Amino acid sequence: MKRRLVSATLLVVLSTMSAPTTLAQVSTAAPITLVMTAGVVPGVKASDPDPPDGATGVTTPLLGWTAGETAKWHDVYLGTNPTPGAAEYKGRQAQAWNMWYEMAGWIAGTTYYWRIDEIEEDGSTIHTGDVWSFTAGGPYTAYNPDPPDGARNVPTDTDLSWV
Numbered sequence: 001m002k003r004r005l006v007s008a009t010l011l012v013v014l015s016t017m018s019a020p021t022t023l024a025q026v027s028t029a030a031p032i033t034l035v036m037t038a039g040v041v042p043g044v045k046a047s048d049p050d051p052p053d054g055a056t057g058v059t060t061p062l063l064g065w066t067a068g069e070t071a072k073w074h075d076v077y078l079g080t081n082p083t084p085g086a087a088e089y090k091g092r093q094a095q096a097w098n099m100w101y102e103m104a105g106w107i108a109g110t111t112y113y114w115r116i117d118e119i120e121e122d123g124s125t126i127h128t129g130d131v132w133s134f135t136a137g138g139p140y141t142a143y144n145p146d147p148p149d150g151a152r153n154v155p156t157d158t159d160l161s162w163v
Contacts (some may be wrong), residue, residue, distance in 0.1 A: 029077035044068040046098075049132040059138030061102040063114060068096065068127055071118035075126070076100045078114040084131060092119070106136030109143060109163065 033067035050064035067074065072095050090100065106112065111133055118127040145162040147154050 028102050044070055044118060044127045044128075046071075046074065046118055046129045049114075051134040053130075053132040053134075055134040057137035058106065058134045061134070062103045063100040063102070065098050067098045068118035070094060070120055071127075072121040072123075073119040074098060075117040075119060076114070077117070078102060078112060080110060080112060082113050082131070082133075084113055084115045106138065107143065108136050108138055111135045 006141075045068050046065040047068075048066040050062075051058045063076070063078065065074075068160060074093040074095075074097070076090040076093060077084035077088045078090050078100070081088055093100065112135075113131055113133045115131045116129040118126075118129065119125070143163055146160070
């Protein structure tokens with residue numbers, strides 16, 4: 001289980017005292033030792049993207065992630081905008097579904113950006129996720145045809161090519 005540091009408590013221990021004291025009780029002339037104690041809470045953001053961030057040659061139009069530990073729903077954002085927003089919003093998934101199948105498929109050679117925002121049970125606490133990216137590969141859509149689409153008067157013995 002992943003844990004993230006979200007708060008810290010600073011205790012000041014005077015070298016001449018036997019117990020921790022507060023900062024207000026510390027004399028500036030006294031030697032001090034600083035002791036840090038950390039409080040942790042469950043990971044609230046989505047993590048472990050699949051495909052991994054920066055992946056290339058992705059052919060399966062399926063996104064997956066590890067849900068934040070307190071998430072009730074997942075808002076899915078996917079598109080070619082490096083800062084996904086309202087135009088890239090795909091929908092809200094129930095807690096049990098931490099995957100998204102993109103019915104439209106990918107366009108080969110295109111970089112996609114995606115983000116999962118985790119929503120708490122109250123419906124108003126939203127943990128904005130990190131933006132991940134991948135570049136699509138595979139046989140989904142041919143692009144960059146030669147001769148170009150719509151070309152006229154092309155000889156019938158012309159070699160056709162595309163990426």
